[in-house]
Amino acid sequence: MVFEYAPAPESRDVVDIRASYGLFIGGEFTDGHGDPFKSINPADETVLAEIATANAADVDRAVKAARTAFDKVWGPMPGRERAKYLYRIARILQERARELAVLESIDNGKPIRESRDVDVPLAAAHFFYHAGWADKLGHAGFGADPRPIGVAGQVIPWNFPLLMLAWKIAPALACGNTVVLKPAETTPLTALLFADICRQADLPPGVVNIVTGAGDTGRLLVEHEGVGKVAFTGSTEVGRLIARSAAGTGKKLTLELGGKAANIVYDDAPLDQAVEGIVNGIFFNQGHVCCAGSRLLVQETIADELLDRLKARMATLRIGDPLDKNTDVGAINSAEQLERIRALAAVGEQEGAERWSPPCELPERGFWFAPTVFTGVSQSHRVVQEEIFGPVLSALTFRTPDEAVAKANNTPYGLSAGIWTEKGSRMLWTAERLRAGVVWANTFNKFDPASPFGGYKESGFGREGGRHGLEAYLDV
Amino acid sequence: MISAAELRAFLHRLPGVDEVGAGERAARLATRSIKTSAKAEAIDLAISMVDLTTLEGADTPGKVRALCAKAARPDPLDAGVPRVAAVCVYPDRVDVAVEALKGTGIGVASVATAFPSGRAPLEAKLVDTRAAVEAGASEIDMVIDRGAFLSGDLLKVYEEIVAVKDACGDAHLKVILETGELVTLDNVRRASWLAMRAGADFIKTSTGKVSPAATLPVTLVMLEAVRDFRAETGRQVGVKPAGGIRTTKDAIKYLVLVNETAGPDWLTPEWFRLGASSLLNDLLMQRRKLTTGVYSGPDYFSQD
Structure with a gap:
């Protein structure tokens, strides 16, 4: 039904x-x-x-x-x-x-x-x-x-x-x-x-x-x-x-x-919760979040499975009237910001990245941008390097923890990062090496007044x- | 047949469940606001998914007949109310229920296998099951051996399910995991996969005799399991949360969970059930409120 x-x-x-x-x-x-x-x-x-x-x-x-x-x-x-x-x-x-x-x-x-x-x-x-x-x-x-x-x-x-x-x-x-x-x-x-x-x-x-x-x-x-x-x-x-x-x-x-946070998903991650964390990381507040997890770094062995799950989950996001209590993704804040997001997404396509959004109807009036994920991207793509400040995720892969950390740190920013693994030692090993003011483990976008925040x-x-x-x- | 080592390796390779994350996801879905036409649809759907249950030592034939009458015609004043999916009783009351429900199309579910503890020899469990099937039960709700599961004897649990499935014949097999005793969500995911691989047609949260019974996070994990199992094997398995679901609000939260986790394919009585007793009256009360605009008190609905 x-x-x-x-x-x-x-x-x-x-x-x-x-x-x-x-x-x-x-x-x-x-x-x-x-x-x-x-x-x-x-x-x-x-x-x-x-x-x-x-x-x-x-x-x-x-x-x-x-x-x-x-x-x-x-x-x-x-x-x-x-x-x-x-x-x-x-x-x-x-x-x-x-x-x-x-x-x-x-x-x-x-x-x-x-x-x-x-x-x-x-x-x-x-x-x-x-x-x-x-x-x-x-x-x-x-x-x-x-x-x-x-x-x-x-x-x-x-x-x-x-x-x-x-x-x-x-x-x-x-x-x-x-x-x-x-x-x-x-x-x-x-x-x-x-x-x-x-x-x-x-x-x-x-x-x-x-x-x-x-x-x-x-x-x-x-x-x-x-x-x-x-x-x-x-x-x-x-x-x-x-x-x-x-x-x-x-x-x-x-x-x-600004920020361009890496969300690192190891192959032993709790997958369903990692998918939620990725969605929460980049689509929370339409991606207008300085600490948004805009770069997904997923271990190559589970990349296909994770991306399939992510896309299935993205297809259930409800986009529309911000005042509707069931809306998950609202409007882009301004025409100017929408233009910037569109321009950078277009650059992503020009650079050869594969762009995907779930089928969704956007309202005719107002400023809207469908949740988007770019695959087939590398560190040198602009959608990976620049802060888009919108609901646009870039998905990259890595093979070893060293490579994950190197890619995560390979940005002029350093506000936040996420780590997904069921293995405590790997979590701590990674967190120690990430140059980011906030590192979330098996969660994302958690805020508390008692916790210092900065970059x-x-x-x-x-x-x-x-x-x-x-x-x-x-x-x- | 699968070996103990293979089964263990398979179940322990399943991705872990982060308890905090699963709890947050379930809580967020519970904030969905289901109003007006959506609420009316949800109430009727929920009624049609109820496994109306009485599992008391004091159950008499009269009590079971009363329940069956209610199942067939939940609201005697409104023929538009759908009938429930099944009536769920102990094995020795199956004959009464079968007789009372003849011609209604409502299923008769029987708990079996030394419900609720499951602490009996396998032979006794199989006799229990066969007796219920012979009396006419169309669905068997078995319990797993939680002691074996927690001690790591996964193969014993698996083989019991296979044997009970065999004893069921054409009857549908629901496997009760008793998640309140499995405690962790990792265990819930493993037990779900174990039951599905052993041939379960449905996986069910609880007996209703152990607290906590059904919870949203547990049901979320089970819905993820049936979704992933179908993606992997092509076979669809149903889910039944049971115990502790008492209000329309609760029932709607479960329907939202199904809708946004396993998907609309599960939103039928064939693939999703709510094991409950007092829930039905609350659904009827809310339904009448929506159709007439006024609340009528609990005294206007039969207590069975």
Whole structure:
């Protein structure tokens, strides 16, 4: 029997999107003085809201508001008092979880299953975790009484808008800093809803400021002389520009950039779970994940069998309406990103790789790209070397563990990697040799606020999360 | 015939199962949202897959007749409700069930082989089986010797299944793995393959007498096994989770698991069964809610 799942859309009624949004500075929504821009729903290309752009004067205003709050309120406040605000924010995130999840899916295009089960719960978890640190910083290993830096300028990407906001704001506030955060121009809405949550939590004005805009606003923020700490998550290309501008200024800098993670499958792997891990590694969030397992390295002896299983599994992925609770793969975040994915996939074909996607109907409106796997590729193919940031997997083979490690490390990136084997010694042997900030064994894309996350090489520097992540926001 | 060494080598070469990963996959599929028309279809499908079961020491002919009446006409007020797949009883109640179900097309399944423990000499198990078949059982639910399996005597388990299969004649053989006693998912996968290679027509999770009985991760692994077995041998084997499935919500989770693991070929009563007793009333209640728009209380459905 064919068992068709009826549409099961999550209701949009829980969100109230305003026609236009200003900048959140000093606890108030204020006008921006740059040219406003529009945020659209990538699943159907409808305009969601008009968003203010912060110009130089606006950014300056935001940094000054953050500085004032740091000097007068947040900096002098004891850690145990700061913790109360963080706990309160965490609880409000949980209380308003459905609203946040729906809004995130509408603005970003990610399936509601992921925003509901991953993004929002993890965002709340980051605030809970860091609330716990706020009065225990003396025990974090950075001296008896480590001091905050001051104002943190934070620029976040569009792939996990609320979660990246939490990764940035929670440790900054826990350590006693105030922040000016710029969300990505395609996904500003949950950050602006978060501004409302800050007010609901009675967070003192100026502790969190949110300025919206495109790359120029981000540049103005990170180059502002009142900013003592710059944190950026995004492309390696922009990361380089930021590193250049911060050089010699004395600003503290952490960068979390691109990746081209290897997912290594040995021939003794638990195959069905490895297939799930590969699918989760590359098709989670449409592959818009910096630590996505975009290079499958499979031992030659099981390559055919594994790829057959993978393709069968890919054929069961449900692609479509992000708000449908049964959707596995949602919309590509923007026309620009879709164009980039298409261009790189086309290069893959030109270079002679074999391209395969399951038969699937894509919606007519909006930005969509079918889950894709390239076989017959080698290390020299561009689809193997370059970060595609989309649902595109390249499958390579290896014969020995040495070769697996050599191929896995043969990339300018080094953010994450996966190992699949039932043999513990081989798992550890491999993990020791992989040059990647995070190595998952028999799983993939697992995140926890207690676990530090960050990269080697061109994937950036500094760690976010865990005890290690506190260092970035302390004057040590 | 296969040798002990060959059998062991074969079963231990099967890919391992990562418990955490299998649990996550089952949990994720359990979040599928099955509503409106899909829910109505799923409820009818689930009803048609139920093996309505009574396995109590206190079972009387009257109790079995009551169950059979329910099986043939689950909801006397609604002729649109499908009948269940089979009625499952102890061997000495098979004759009553066969008589009561005559002409309905509903199968009579009998547990056998010293159910539920399986701790009896092979001869006794075969007598048990033959008695049930002679009384008219169309399906035999046997238990494997878990003691032999856990001690590594895989060949003994295999040979018993072969012998019982032979004693079944034309009756379909369901092999109960009693996964609650096998404990690990690696064992579940090996026992599944062992049973299929020995000739099982169905593999079944549990007797219902041991906790935990059927679980989603265990059923996931068994569905993967039948899928892979058919890919390798061309022969299709059915799956039956039994025990602990009490609500419509649970039943639908199993159907989703079948749909997205083994595939639609298994979504018929011929290849997938739900061993249950109290489940049927919940399915009927949910069905009436969907057709009439209002809930009727449990008192409106017969307790058998």
